Amino acid sequence: MPPSKTHIYHQGDPAPTVKASEDRTSLTTPAATFQNLGSDHDIFFTVILAKDYSAYVAEAKLTYCSKFPVRRETLPPIEIESIEESASEVMVDSKGTAKKVHLTKRIPHVDPRLLHMWEVRRSLIRRWKRQRNNRKLKKRIGSLTEEAAWYAVQLSPEKLAHAPWRVKGDPQ
Numbered sequence: 001m002p003p004s005k006t007h008i009y010h011q012g013d014p015a016p017t018v019k020a021s022e023d024r025t026s027l028t029t030p031a032a033t034f035q036n037l038g039s040d041h042d043i044f045f046t047v048i049l050a051k052d053y054s055a056y057v058a059e060a061k062l063t064y065c066s067k068f069p070v071r072r073e074t075l076p077p078i079e080i081e082s083i084e085e086s087a088s089e090v091m092v093d094s095k096g097t098a099k100k101v102h103l104t105k106r107i108p109h110v111d112p113r114l115l116h117m118w119e120v121r122r123s124l125i126r127r128w129k130r131q132r133n134n135r136k137l138k139k140r141i142g143s144l145t146e147e148a149a150w151y152a153v154q155l156s157p158e159k160l161a162h163a164p165w166r167v168k169g170d171p172q
Contacts, residue, residue: 058103060110067097111155117148 071093080086101110121144128137 055105056102057105057108060101060103061098062101062110062112062115063094063098065097068094071096114148114151114155117144117151121145121148 075093099115101115103110121141124137124141124144128134128141131137
């Protein structure tokens with residue numbers, strides 16, 4: 001893991017002493033760390049904060065078929081000279097309508113419908129933050145949250161194992 005994502009530090013006492021004057025007679029927390037105060041217990045407290053590590057497995061591409069025709073309408077028409085050129089232009093246009101999702105060992109599968117529900121919910125919440133008094137919007141967010149939760153429960157490992165969007169070579 002990169003060092004920027006992990007923090008390790010030592011603390012002498014959970015309630016640190018603060019130096020109140022400049023006479024240097026009181027011990028500060030760093031000075032009290034690793035000190036033996038005459039008993040069989042040393043002052044030592046270690047805190048390790050680390051971001052949850054998840055190994056990169058693969059990348060799934062989810063294409064939004066409804067966005068592709070809209071994108072094609074805004075671009076100039078393709079002049080078909082060869083199949084290779086027109087196919088490469090269509091591939092370039094489809095890249096703008098696809099979303100890449102990184103799959104990890106914790107998240108080995110992606111369901112496009114559930115992902116779409118989460119995105120819609122996120123956008124509705126952003127809109128609701130600007131319009132806090134909109135009760136219809138709040139009810140819509142609640143119903144969408146319940147629908148997404150119900151759908152997530154319906155996605156069992158048995159159903160996901162035979163899903164058409166499953167990545168080849170993916171661990172079961």
